[in-house]
Amino acid sequence: MQTRITSAKQEVIIAPEQAVVIIGERINPTGRKRLAAALQAGDMELVQAEARRQVEAGAKVLDVNVGISGADEKALMIEALAAVSEAVEVPLCIDSAKPEVLAAGLERYQGKALVNSVNGEEAKLKQVLPLVAQHKAAVVALTMDDRGIPSDVDTRLEIAERILGEASKLGIPLEDVVIDPLAMSVAADDQAGRNSLLALAQVRQRFGVNQTIGASNVSFGLPQRPAINAIFLSLAVVNGLTCPITDPTEWEVKRALLITDLLLGRDEYAMNYISAYREQFPDED
């Protein structure tokens, strides 16, 4: 199943059995003080620099989140989308907890955006899915609902099924829903990694849709987080992850995804891996 998203100038196809599509996560003020301060001041230069860096590092899509308290998030989103589109040509993922911000972003966006996100909460389904349908966009769907985040696999599947059903009622095709079965910290629950991987595998088997996951949660509270994130991502790809939202400028993570693609036969003549290696280590031969 193929999910197609576009900008004014580029088209990206996300599909199983092909190289992973990295959605760059760095344009997000959560935990990034400099970016938060720049956004607060309405300064888009850092946003544009982050956009360029991530695309150079291999991101095929960029997530744009400008959620800071005490600012007009709608206006900031419109400004940030314009600034990013000026800096790079890749399609964008409009990311906000507020439906009105998603609406404002979709209104101005040129192309078919990815919307981040809807989930199984009644209010979210009602507010976000009609926007996605109206703008013929694609949407990330998190497998959580009014009961919270399920730790088991079955509840995640049940929520995924419900969201896909609601989307289809509004005419949103199956391929335009990207499921995120949620990664939780293995420090808090040592079965959390296993349950996410099982959920990925079962969503793939039952619905065949594309899937994303915010991998860095998995390592919270443990040493050597990048190594855990990288190995988790690799296992996740094997189980059905096709478009992780992650940081492509983090070499350990990017390397894990490249090598996973290579070992799964998704990198012809190993060209992606070799060229990424050359860029990372320009002085070696």
Place this chain on the structure above:
Amino acid sequence: MAELEAIKQAVEKGRRKEVPGLVQAALDAGADPQEIINSYMIPAMKEVGARFEAKKIFVPEMMIAAKAMQAGLDVLRPVLEAKGGSQQKLGTVVVGTVFGDLHDIGKNLLVLMLESSGFKVINIGENVPPEKFLQAARDNQADVVGMSSLLTTGDPHVAATIQAIKESDLGGKVKVICGGAAVTEKFAVAQCGADGHAPDAVGAVRVIKNLLGLN
């Protein structure tokens, strides 16, 4: 008594399967149950908290130490009750994550640390609206309300929760503290009028004890 030191060690190391047996052995040798808790288990958890704060140990090690202490308390509880007094509590704390936020690890660590320090804790979960914080504080006659906020978009909910408590009949009676990656001391205390702020679970136990005059 060698058994007592062994209890402290076993709690610190999180050996939750050994602790009940060691506690039973100490009781059989004539140890006082309240002293086991106050002089050995609570200091053990204090040490664990200090090591976590110094980044010498990791989240799972702190959780398993708290579980080890709980396993020991399960042996002591019936003994204390038979002696005609339940375990003395330092105070009651209502703990939750603010509205719109589902992060639970830091909040749950605080629950474990408070319980193992001798507090009664009411854990009201995540995504908690202001009125539910207020209701829980009233229903449980809480001394302190603690809220956790991890998202940069959580500030309005932190402010609304503090305001709801301060302007209610509990205003001035219940202490309110905030913590979590998204909240700064300046925002919580100076701007919103919280009684205290802590960056993490271990710090929060210290702040709560200070507010209640227990240090």
